[in-house]
Amino acid sequence: MVLQQSSVAGGAGMFPGVAACRPGPRPAAKAPMMAKQEREADDEHEEEQRQAANAEELRRGPWTVDEDLTLINYIADHGEGRWNALARAAGLKRTGKSCRLRWLNYLRPDLKRGDFTADEQLLILDLHSRWGNRWSKIAAHLPGRTDNEIKNYWRTRVQKHAKQLNCDVNSKRFKDAMRFLWMPRLAERAAAQHQHHRQPSPSLTPCIMGMPTAAPSSSSGLMMLDTTVSNSSSSCCSPSSAVTSSSLTSESAHDDGARHAAAAAEPVLTAPADDDYWGAATTMQQQQNDHYDFWSTASALQHLCTAGAADHHFQHQVAADHDLTGWVQGFSDGGILSGSSSDNLWSLDDIWRMQ
DNA sequence: AATTGGCGCAACCGCGACTCC
DNA sequence: GGGAGTCGCGGTTGCGCCAAT
Structure with missing residues (x-):
């Protein structure tokens, strides 16, 4: 099963969480961006450069619709679990931890929405x-x-x-x-x-x-x-x-x-x-x-x-x-x-x- | 209309537990 | 046994929304 953005953008259906609760992606966290810039400016410290590279690879902050769809489609095809490996295999520039959280708290199809009864x-x-x-x-x-x-x-x-x-x-x-x-x-x-x-x-x-x-x-x-x-x-x-x-x-x-x-x-x-x-x-x-x-x-x-x-x-x-x-x-x-x-x-x- | 402050919630962080080699 | 990698939990943060001023 492959979900496309147009099929879920309305928020209804199997994956109500996708794009339904956010009008658009929010800007990424500020602090990591600042740290990244500082590290890139310092050519003398290889360790910091490596960290900068890692920071560049891994996204943080709010998930985009595309990321949601990638995660949903991957899990639909391969199942959940082994989150770090999943994140890499799916091509998501996220930690496994972040993927797990996003799936469990937001994307899972069996999630209820709305106020508590x-x-x-x-x-x-x-x-x-x-x-x-x-x-x-x-x-x-x-x-x-x-x-x-x-x-x-x-x-x-x-x-x-x-x-x-x-x-x-x-x-x-x-x-x-x-x-x-x-x-x-x-x-x-x-x-x-x-x-x-x-x-x-x-x-x-x-x-x-x-x-x-x-x-x-x-x-x-x-x-x-x-x-x-x-x-x-x-x-x-x-x-x-x-x-x-x-x-x-x-x-x-x-x-x-x-x-x-x-x-x-x-x-x-x-x-x-x-x-x-x-x-x-x-x-x-x-x-x-x-x-x-x-x-x-x-x-x-x-x-x-x-x-x-x-x-x-x-x-x-x-x-x-x-x-x-x-x-x-x-x-x-x-x-x-x-x-x-x-x-x-x-x-x-x-x-x-x-x- | 602009500003402010509180609220709700998604996402992140730290840490301990667990698993595997 | 122990070290690395992973997972899951509870606490915290930060941002968008919205009502009040």
């Missing part, structure tokens, strides 16, 4: 809480997404939120915020998306189903959500529970939704004692196997937020339990509360209004 964001938050900055490991659970993409998402979006809240992204406070505020809202949004499409997320369902289940016990010193309850006809839970959980178990969506709703209605709270809140919780989840799962946590926590909004005593207790009092105040002070943009998942104002 709520499902994916939720999964990233959850997996990062378990594994930290193990981007490649996290990416392995998000089909079509690259570690680089996820890393960028974390650095730009998540850390931005932490910055807005004036707290460290690794702090307990921020982890609590993710757990109690962001993830429930994402779960809600994911459920809304699923309802709109009337199906669970096809790409993520296997990953979600592979998530460990079980609740941390109250004796662990961690928050416990006791979801071991009888079926209920209550339907007060967030829309996330019924739809998303249908992809988790063989139970009917109705039963599961009712279970989650009941779970949310009778939470048992104990204060977290461990600074590594999520990590410890994850460990506990892996050790135990009660009636608990990730989605029920998210939906139940969302319910806590919404139910708590109507009950000032409850608000106070939750805030006190989780050291959120001053921080919630900080939302107001920082002006975050004032906005109700649907894009701002941190808006407590929205949550309070949902009562």
Whole structure:
């Protein structure tokens, strides 16, 4: 198979990355060019001349459309791997490393494009809480997404939120915020998306189903959500529970939704004692196997937020339990509360209004 | 209209792990 | 065993875009 520039310039089709995301090649990096000129000017140093020659041979900076096509066509014919040899054989004046990166992060035909879905964001938050900055490991659970993409998402979006809240992204406070505020809202949004499409997320369902289940016990010193309850006809839970959980178990969506709703209605709270809140919780989840799962946590926590909004005593207790009092105040002070943009998942104002 | 500053993201870099001879 | 080459990961950089001023 040989791709021609005209066949991919529009960006559609098998290789959406080619020429689709850049209007044109960007200028090469400045520093190497400067170094090259300096070296060429010095005839007395053979070593430097050799380096200059190497620098001249190897291109750096943004990839051109022609280079993309060369790489794509070569891999289509010969397969990937042995990147240094590949770069030479394909006639690309690039390091094997650069070729590999370009292929894996941009040219691979199975790459997804566009913003992360709520499902994916939720999964990233959850997996990062378990594994930290193990981007490649996290990416392995998000089909079509690259570690680089996820890393960028974390650095730009998540850390931005932490910055807005004036707290460290690794702090307990921020982890609590993710757990109690962001993830429930994402779960809600994911459920809304699923309802709109009337199906669970096809790409993520296997990953979600592979998530460990079980609740941390109250004796662990961690928050416990006791979801071991009888079926209920209550339907007060967030829309996330019924739809998303249908992809988790063989139970009917109705039963599961009712279970989650009941779970949310009778939470048992104990204060977290461990600074590594999520990590410890994850460990506990892996050790135990009660009636608990990730989605029920998210939906139940969302319910806590919404139910708590109507009950000032409850608000106070939750805030006190989780050291959120001053921080919630900080939302107001920082002006975050004032906005109700649907894009701002941190808006407590929205949550309070949902009562 | 011009300037500025923040944001998002592609690409690069350094380093450790792995493989092969 | 060890040295060279290669690969893969996580951190960082730099540039284009765009909204705010």
